[in-house]
Amino acid sequence: MPIPTEVVGSLPRPKVLQDTLVAYDEGRVDRETLLREQDKAARDSVERMAATGEMYITDGEQRNSSFATYPLTDTLGGTGLLDTMRGDGHCIITFEDGHKRQLPGLVRGPFRYKTYAHENFKSSLPYTLGTSAKLKQAVIAPSLLFLTYPPDREIDGYPRTAFAKDLVDECEKDIRGCFAAGAARVSIDFTEGRLASRGGGDPGNAEAGSELLLRTFISLINGVLERFTAEERTNIGLHTCPGGDCDSTHSADVPYVRLLGTMFNINAGYFLIQLSSEADKEEVYREIGKRIRGDAHGVKQVAFIGVTNPVDPRVETPEEICEQLVNASRYIPKD
Numbered sequence: 084m085p086i087p088t089e090v091v092g093s094l095p096r097p098k099v100l101q102d103t104l105v106a107y108d109e110g111r112v113d114r115e116t117l118l119r120e121q122d123k124a125a126r127d128s129v130e131r132m133a134a135t136g137e138m139y140i141t142d143g144e145q146r147n148s149s150f151a152t153y154p155l156t157d158t159l160g161g162t163g164l165l166d167t168m169r170g171d172g173h174c175i176i177t178f179e180d181g182h183k184r185q186l187p188g189l190v191r192g193p194f195r196y197k198t199y200a201h202e203n204f205k206s207s208l209p210y211t212l213g214t215s216a217k218l219k220q221a222v223i224a225p226s227l228l229f230l231t232y233p234p235d236r237e238i239d240g241y242p243r244t245a246f247a248k249d250l251v252d253e254c255e256k257d258i259r260g261c262f263a264a265g266a267a268r269v270s271i272d273f274t275e276g277r278l279a280s281r282g283g284g285d286p287g288n289a290e291a292g293s294e295l296l297l298r299t300f301i302s303l304i305n306g307v308l309e310r311f312t313a314e315e316r317t318n319i320g321l322h323t324c325p326g327g328d329c330d331s332t333h334s335a336d337v338p339y340v341r342l343l344g345t346m347f348n349i350n351a352g353y354f355l356i357q358l359s360s361e362a363d364k365e366e367v368y369r370e371i372g373k374r375i376r377g378d379a380h381g382v383k384q385v386a387f388i389g390v391t392n393p394v395d396p397r398v399e400t401p402e403e404i405c406e407q408l409v410n411a412s413r414y415i416p417k418d
Contacts, residue, residue, distance in 0.1 A: 086408065089219070089387055090132070091270070091322050091355045093150060094143030100124045108160035117157075121146045122206065129210035129218070139219040139268055142207035150272050151227055153203075154196035154253070155187055165197050174230040176278065180331040189231045192241030194249040201260030208265055217267035221322070222257045224273045225250035225307060226300035251306040258307070258319065270320035270355055271307075273346075276300060277325050278334040280341035297342075301349055308350045313381030317352040320387075324357035330394050335360070340370045347374040352382045357389040359399075365410060372414035386415055 096104075103120040106112040128143030147153040157163030161170045164187060172188025204220045211218050225247075232238070232246050254271075261269045279297040308316060323346060326333035339361065346354070354375075358367050368388070375384045388411050390404045 087385075087387070088137065089139050089268070089270075089320070089355060090137060090141060091221075091324075091357070091389070092144075092327075092393065093147070094128050094132075094141075094145070096145060097124050097127070100145065104158055104160070108158055108162045114157070114163075118146075125203075125207045126210045129207055129216075133211060133214040133216040138215075138217060140211070140216045141219055141221070142203070142210070144221065146203040146206065147200075150221060150274075151223055152187070153198055153200065154223065154228070154257075155231075156197070161187075163197070165195075167191050167194065168231065172231055173234060176326070176333050178326070178328055178331040178333045179335065180329070182329060182331065184328065186227075186231055188233065189238065189246070191238060192246060192249070194228075194246055194253065196253050196257065199257050199260055201257060201264050201266075204261050204266055205264045218265070219268040219270065220261040220266045221270050221272050222254065222261065224271045224275070224300070224321075225254045225303040226273065226279075227275045229299065229303060230275070247303060247306075250303060251310075254307045255310050258311070262315070262318075268318045268320060270322050271304065271351070273300075273304065273321050273323050273349075274326045276323050276346060277337050277339065277342045281334065281337050297345060301345060304349050304351075309380075316350065316379075316382045319351055320353040320355055321346075321349055321351040322355040322357075324389075325360075327357075327394060339367050343367070343370045343374055347376055347379070347384060350379045350382070351384070352379075353385040353387060355387045355389070359389045359392040359407070360394070364407065365414070368411045368414040371411075372416065375415065383418075388415070 100120045103112060103117055107117045124145035125142040128145055129140060132140040144150055148156050148158050155165050155168060164170060167190060168187040169190050170187055172186045174186040176184045200220050200222045208218055228250055232243055237243055258269050279300055325335035358364060361367055371386050375386055377383050390407045391399055
């Protein structure tokens, strides 16, 4: 039986692109120079990944400020931020090594993306010509962007309900644009899911996490997915992980079962579940097998289990990967 595989996540940026981003933030190079270096890096990523024989490949997200903020700003440093936002939002996520990431904060509506993932996809698609590879695209979940809205007040003239509707509209537009441009698959990045499963605390604060926050997240994502047919959703996936950044994570200490118990209520066709670094993989396999649905509003859900750990410089052997797949098949239906 062939085993489907799918890569998840961004690829390391070449040093020249890293330097160009710094220079762009400091005003030493123009946007055309940045775009040129991003294009070179994206092409290199596509060509190298296609050469591996992988069926679904990506451009390594080389054009994105980050997987989370590409709709909001040109760079992770904040250059080119939407004029409806400020750089110091309320949501600050702390990683295990102590470093922090701060999301921008919305100051007025309406909310619209500055950059769509399908725009970057269109630029990278020509690099697949002459290969058998199919280009996939990742998009950010509306749930993470929901955290840019002030948790303790409503913005004058732009209530939270209007913002939530705009989030769903923009995410749908992003996904449809990817498919219209020729994407074979689209995966929704839901790295905040495990963090929101921490339990207790303020529902408006991703640091604290809460059951209400997780339910809100799932409702937003399903609000997007309900606009797609079952056939379309077979190629819409959801990616979850403990939030890797700078070789650190933000929620690896949170038991995966807190998320998996409800995550499969999301009506996606497949799930990309990072778990190669989990201490107790069998517990996660068992929970996936219990929770995955044979009929999620017309689509049978499929679980992709993570078997490689890109943060660890040691490369897994084929035998180790085989063992993980065999063990998973004892708990998760093989189909």
